[in-house]
Amino acid sequence: MNPSLPVLYSFRRCPYAIRARLALKHAGLAIALREVALKYKPAALLEISPKATVPVLQLVDGSVLEESLDIMHWALDRFEPTQPDHARWRTGCADELALIALNDGAFKRLLDGYKYADQTQVAARCRDEAFELFIAPLERRLCVTRYLLGESPSLADMAILPFIRQFAGVDADGFAAAPFPTLRHWLDGLTHAPLFVSVMPKHAPWQPGDPLTLL
Numbered sequence: 001m002n003p004s005l006p007v008l009y010s011f012r013r014c015p016y017a018i019r020a021r022l023a024l025k026h027a028g029l030a031i032a033l034r035e036v037a038l039k040y041k042p043a044a045l046l047e048i049s050p051k052a053t054v055p056v057l058q059l060v061d062g063s064v065l066e067e068s069l070d071i072m073h074w075a076l077d078r079f080e081p082t083q084p085d086h087a088r089w090r091t092g093c094a095d096e097l098a099l100i101a102l103n104d105g106a107f108k109r110l111l112d113g114y115k116y117a118d119q120t121q122v123a124a125r126c127r128d129e130a131f132e133l134f135i136a137p138l139e140r141r142l143c144v145t146r147y148l149l150g151e152s153p154s155l156a157d158m159a160i161l162p163f164i165r166q167f168a169g170v171d172a173d174g175f176a177a178a179p180f181p182t183l184r185h186w187l188d189g190l191t192h193a194p195l196f197v198s199v200m201p202k203h204a205p206w207q208p209g210d211p212l213t214l215l
């Protein structure tokens with residue numbers, strides 16, 4: 001049966017799910033939120049998306065978006081300003097795709113190596129490679145413009161933000177002491193902003209029959 005509102009299957013801490021929630025909330029859309037425990041994925045999710053990663057967005061016509069970036073674009077296409085100064089994120093800028101691809105590819109692999117490596121030496125090597133490949137270039141960009149692709153927030157800022165937050169959280173003291181003050185300022189500003197805070201409340205895993213939870 002098709003849902004009466006779009007349904008987002010999400011996992012609070014997943015950076016892909018965070019970017020999807022940010023875009024859906026920014027767009028001002030009414031979305032039913034279903035928190036998923038990754039170890040016990042609900043049958044309703046597996047039925048519509050056998051690949052079973054989160055986020056997944058089921059639309060009211062029954063179609064399904066299974067990639068976080070597709071969900072972001074779908075949301076931005078439906079953006080409704082809620083206040084006069086509420087501006088839609090920039091998108092379609094020249095290096096948006098390349099920057100996000102680097103984040104989702106090589107940087108994500110290094111982030112996983114840094115976060116999950118059994119050996120301290122391997123983790124340190126991944127961290128240093130990530131500094132050189134992605135973190136230092138982002139710092140240089142942010143010394144020139146306030147956001148990654150200009151003077152206002154872009155889809156790339158929001159797509160990349162949850163991954164930098166995760167990277168910074170692996171060793172918060174180490175990141176605070178690393179030579180990336182402008183990136184830290186960007187990260188602090190965006191993660192303390194009302195939008196980010198509004199998509200991070202904790203929810204118990206969804207079960208069939210639960211009352212509606214709105215994103």
Ligand SMILES: N[C@@H](CCC(=O)N[C@@H](CS)C(=O)NCC(=O)O)C(=O)O
Pocket residue numbers: 011013014015016017038052053054055066067068069
């Ligand atoms: N390319 C996907 C990646 C999503 C993804 O890998 N999500 C992780 C959680 S952060 C997941 O669902 N993993 C499956 C699992 O852990 O069972 C997207 O952009 O949405």
